[in-house]
Amino acid sequence: MKSNDTDNGCTVAVADVVTEADTGPDTDTDPDSATVRVPCWRGRTVTFAALDADSDAELMHGWRSDPVAAHEIGFWPRSLPALRERLERDRDDHDRDDFLVLLPDGTPIGHIALTDQDMVDGTAEVQLMMDPQYRGQSHGTDAVDALTDLAFGELPMQRLQAVTHTTNVPALAVLARAGFVREGTRRSACLHRGRRHDVAVLSLLRREWEVLARPRSWDA
Template sequence: MIALTPVSLNDCEDLLHFEQENRAFFESQVTARPAGYHSPAGIQAAVERALREAQEDLGYQYLIRDAQSQLIGRINLSHVRRTHFFSAELGYRIAQRACGQGHASAAVRQMLDLAFGPLGLRRLEAHARSTNPASVRVLQRCGFVQFGHSRRSMELQGVWHDRLYFERHREATS
């Protein structure tokens, strides 16, 4: 069982430890964050930015905690667009030690409930490298459908990768 909690300034120490502990793992999977991010000041600035974005309805960041309240991941909605679209982009990352245990799927399902419930969104997008089958499976398990494929569109550690684009719509109520 996992729980999503909105990120807060009280989470900075936990978040710093999480990011430092998983830095090499994350950087092998996604583009690296700037070096200054992995410091107490960098984490605090990132959390403050996340709080501003939530207040301005531009994005929402949550921490994923396990049954023992240990930080095992992050999940977010970014690029929130209300007028005409009511959409956002979904992103997530799970600690290396917690991969393969269903946490990402559970977190995405909870985020779908938030996005399509209290946040009032109608459509979410997500993308994954074509060489990241675990992430693709998470999205598919959670009802996302692939709608695009960009070739050689992301460089990671000197190698160009294809990206797959997915979408999920709120079920029609009428």
Template sequence: MYATTLGDDGAELRPLDPWYAEEFLAHLDRGREFIGQYIAFGARATDVDSARDVLTDHADKRAADSGGLHGIWLDRKLVGGVLFRTFDAQQGTCEVGCWLEPAAAGRGLVTRAATVLIDWAVEQRGIHRVEWYAASGNRPSINVARRLGMSQDGVLRENHLHRGVRHDTEVWSVLAPEWRAARARAAHNDH
């Protein structure tokens, strides 16, 4: 339907709709162990039908204005994505998250894609507070939060049980005025 270019390296961001089920499943299978280190994202997508169900659930959230899933394509290959895990326009809050297969790591794709989502949430939808949750051991995710200019709000100690291990969860956020000021500084520095 539509795509947003994420730079000059062939990366694109687009809605990850149910008709991408086969490609989504192949992507998850390539990165399932890497993706699942700290989160269960995609764990229930084990065949094309269950992958379609996962994508349909997220499409329904987008239609209900309570979330949304966007894929990151690099050279026409799905390699990861970003999502609004939660989205509450009335309260002015949302949570942004991500996942990525290992071959695409280290290219800044998630940071660029999350920037597009946050820009849209703040500027188009009036979101005031954007949150980012990450297991304390998930340094790449925490580094994305830092690159996005977020501040650490705190740590939820051993609140997340994943694969039999209790993980601390770091809560990061950026407020709309902070986001706008950082984006203005970045635009000024580009000139």
């Protein structure tokens, strides 16, 4: 069941655009560089590690404060303590799983989640947020591929859904590359920056995932 404490109703699958910062992190100033995380799932170029509501809150706060993420995903501004409290509530939600997206060397480059999991109907929603420095490098597509492999390969899911603004072309492209099909539009579904926005609804069915012509995560 989805919490009422959403951001603004415009939850996006990904804000995966190319920025001038696409040159990698400054390892000398990365406050997260000493944190050790244990990968629990892998894709072709990324791995997943469980999100820690305590140690990862500052990292998540920085990503959510990025102007592109705030605009495309529609995050409501939150203080660090408020975000940590939100992450703790998400941690206790048994209908969702949250992961950090990592490079092979352990560098965290994004957050991905499988939310609103319904094990009876076999449905869930995919959400993704990438570090600004790593957008436009195909890591977002690989992360979505890996999450769909987890959902269909290890869980009894039959349908995955993702939603985003109809104007969020990069997100729509990432989802299309991952096999998602646009199935409809929720007209004037959210308010952002004083304007109403349409929201695109996309989905990937198990039978569609089964015929995707790509290696699965366990083949990587």
